[in-house]
Amino acid sequence: MRKMRLPHPSRAYLADTLALVLFFTTTGVINERWVAGMSWEQVLHARLIGGALMIPVGRPYGMWRDWVMSHAGDTRVSRVHWDSLALMSFQVPIYAGIIAISGATGWGLVRGVLGAAVMMLVLGRPYGAFLNGVRRMFGLAPGGEKPMSLNY
16 A cells, blocks of 8 residues: 655745635735725735735745634635634734834724734635645645645
């Protein structure tokens, strides 16, 4: 019987990080400019900080999502719920720091954080599907399919 070899962990790191950077650079610009009301200069600053922070947190988020998704049932509603919870619980606190450091203050900061929270709830499942698609392109199994699986 042939033994299945797991892909190198760096492929999982690259896939999870690439997915996070591509997806959330786009959605971050939308939220920062049109919801938080930040200037283009502040948006650029936030995206540069966000991009730098996404590099070390891409894989940890992927692992976090896989663990949270292990609680999801087989229904679409359950997957949407758990994907949204995973994204919101991990990313909103990081995002709040990013836009605060980038110059959002007062009600702009509050609107930006609330806007991000709503976006994370809405985008949880689309991002989860996007992440799984990027993982497939890297020859990796989609995450969160098996209980407690890290799915390198």
